[in-house]
Amino acid sequence: MVDILIENGFIITMDPDRRIIKRGSLAIEGDRITAVGEKVEGQGDVVIDAKGKVVLPGLINAHTHLSMTLLRGLADDMPLMEWLETKIWPIEKNLRKGDCYYAALLGCLEMIKSGTTCFADQYFFMEDVARAVEESGIRGVLSYGIIEMDDPQRRESELRTGEKFVREYHGKAGGRVLTMFGPHAAYTCSPECLLKTKELARKYGVGIHTHVAESRDEVDRMVKKYGKRPVEHLDAIGFLGPEVLAAHCVWLTGHEISIIRERGVKPVHNPVSNMKIACGIAPVPELLAAGIPVALGTDGAASNNSLDLLSEMKFAALLNKVGKLDPTVMPAPAVLEMATINGATALGLRDEIGSLEVGKKADVVLIDLKQPHFTPLHNVISHLVYNAVGSDVDTVIVDGKIIMQEREVLTLDEAKVLRDAQRTAEDLINRLGKDE
Numbered sequence: 001m002v003d004i005l006i007e008n009g010f011i012i013t014m015d016p017d018r019r020i021i022k023r024g025s026l027a028i029e030g031d032r033i034t035a036v037g038e039k040v041e042g043q044g045d046v047v048i049d050a051k052g053k054v055v056l057p058g059l060i061n062a063h064t065h066l067s068m069t070l071l072r073g074l075a076d077d078m079p080l081m082e083w084l085e086t087k088i089w090p091i092e093k094n095l096r097k098g099d100c101y102y103a104a105l106l107g108c109l110e111m112i113k114s115g116t117t118c119f120a121d122q123y124f125f126m127e128d129v130a131r132a133v134e135e136s137g138i139r140g141v142l143s144y145g146i147i148e149m150d151d152p153q154r155r156e157s158e159l160r161t162g163e164k165f166v167r168e169y170h171g172k173a174g175g176r177v178l179t180m181f182g183p184h185a186a187y188t189c190s191p192e193c194l195l196k197t198k199e200l201a202r203k204y205g206v207g208i209h210t211h212v213a214e215s216r217d218e219v220d221r222m223v224k225k226y227g228k229r230p231v232e233h234l235d236a237i238g239f240l241g242p243e244v245l246a247a248h249c250v251w252l253t254g255h256e257i258s259i260i261r262e263r264g265v266k267p268v269h270n271p272v273s274n275m276k277i278a279c280g281i282a283p284v285p286e287l288l289a290a291g292i293p294v295a296l297g298t299d300g301a302a303s304n305n306s307l308d309l310l311s312e313m314k315f316a317a318l319l320n321k322v323g324k325l326d327p328t329v330m331p332a333p334a335v336l337e338m339a340t341i342n343g344a345t346a347l348g349l350r351d352e353i354g355s356l357e358v359g360k361k362a363d364v365v366l367i368d369l370k371q372p373h374f375t376p377l378h379n380v381i382s383h384l385v386y387n388a389v390g391s392d393v394d395t396v397i398v399d400g401k402i403i404m405q406e407r408e409v410l411t412l413d414e415a416k417v418l419r420d421a422q423r424t425a426e427d428l429i430n431r432l433g434k435d436e
Helices: 066-071 080-092 099-113 126-136 152-169 191-204 216-226 230-236 254-263 271-276 284-289 309-324 332-339 341-346 380-386 414-435
Strands: 002-012 020-029 032-037 044-049 053-057 059-064 116-123 139-146 177-183 207-212 244-248 266-269 364-368 393-398 401-405
Touching: 002 032, 002 364, 002 380, 053 380, 059 244, 059 266, 059 309, 059 341, 066 080, 066 099, 066 116, 066 126, 066 414, 080 216, 080 414, 099 116, 099 126, 099 401, 099 414, 116 126, 116 177, 116 207, 116 341, 116 393, 126 139, 126 152, 126 177, 139 152, 139 207, 152 177, 152 191, 177 191, 191 207, 207 230, 216 230, 230 254, 254 284, 266 341, 271 309, 284 309, 309 332, 309 380, 332 341, 332 380
Parallel strands: 002 044, 002 053, 059 116, 116 139, 139 177, 177 207, 207 244, 244 266
Antiparallel strands: 002 020, 020 032, 053 364, 364 393, 393 401
16 A cells, blocks of 8 residues: 555656656655555555656756845846846845745746746745745755955955855755855856855755856856856855756857866746846757756745746746757756756766656646647647746645645635735835835
């Protein structure tokens, strides 16, 4: 007898052989997958008939700022630096404890309903985010966003806050909450700050989540200040390594791609955000060709404006095709890898999640194929990348627990989450007006 038995599903394993089982079963005991195959013997306490559904690993959003759901639609159609300096940062100064809890609950709800089971987050009031992760049942790799702007006093304060969060929250929620250090970027953190975060990350055995080469303006600022491009600068100071999760990596030279490969850095592609802010097109085909496991992220809801990783896959494929004027780049299987096993690799969790294999964590998503836009079914991987959207997700299992079944989220009161988030966003904007 197993805890959960999924039967008759179209199973996309994402295992090393990339097995696809057209009519298969998957068994879960506790928080682990115990069997995957055409036929699993035995019975289950809970049996899910997955006929007409795809069964695949939970999607992994490798870069976002979850609590920016409060800022969704507030600052559109602006260049990155203007967007940050005149809109986002002034609003964020008015954030206070509690705001990010309701915002994070909203983000967790949105991700659950669109098939994301694990995400990497960098923001503020991360205790609020950890609380939301625990309550929602999702899996989060969280980091406090360190911004010190060459201010030694601020540096010490920011590093203390980041370290306290790692020390107190790593492994919480039965291991569903993990932590990283989160220096925002090389243009907002001094070399001293970056190297201290690397030292602390080594001390605690965790990763580092940062932004790298997101915009041309960022590159220009770095060259002006340090005489080097972002990746070259980070390499010169000894910051780069396999523990570094590098969001964006849009403006890279061939030399910098070589550095990323040699240092084992994990880039995260955020195509919708990069398009919306007109940052450019990341050289993802070149990164993948170099054997670098590029992951996929949505970025925050202020610059996307969605957390739907299924939709993000389509944009990842299409943006790079049109950028290269080559329809053969970024084929669907490679993009699905970015959203699953590459994401797990980027977060240092490849042995735990990212594929449906015996012994791995039971993070599983079911997508309903019985819909017009999936018919006729010729190529299921193609349909997942080019056709699927978040609302196609039927059931979500994280850590062996069903947290959404037939579109009903079981861990959260959806109507209450929406009400609380709306009220919190309105309060935040009212505070901004008084501040001005």
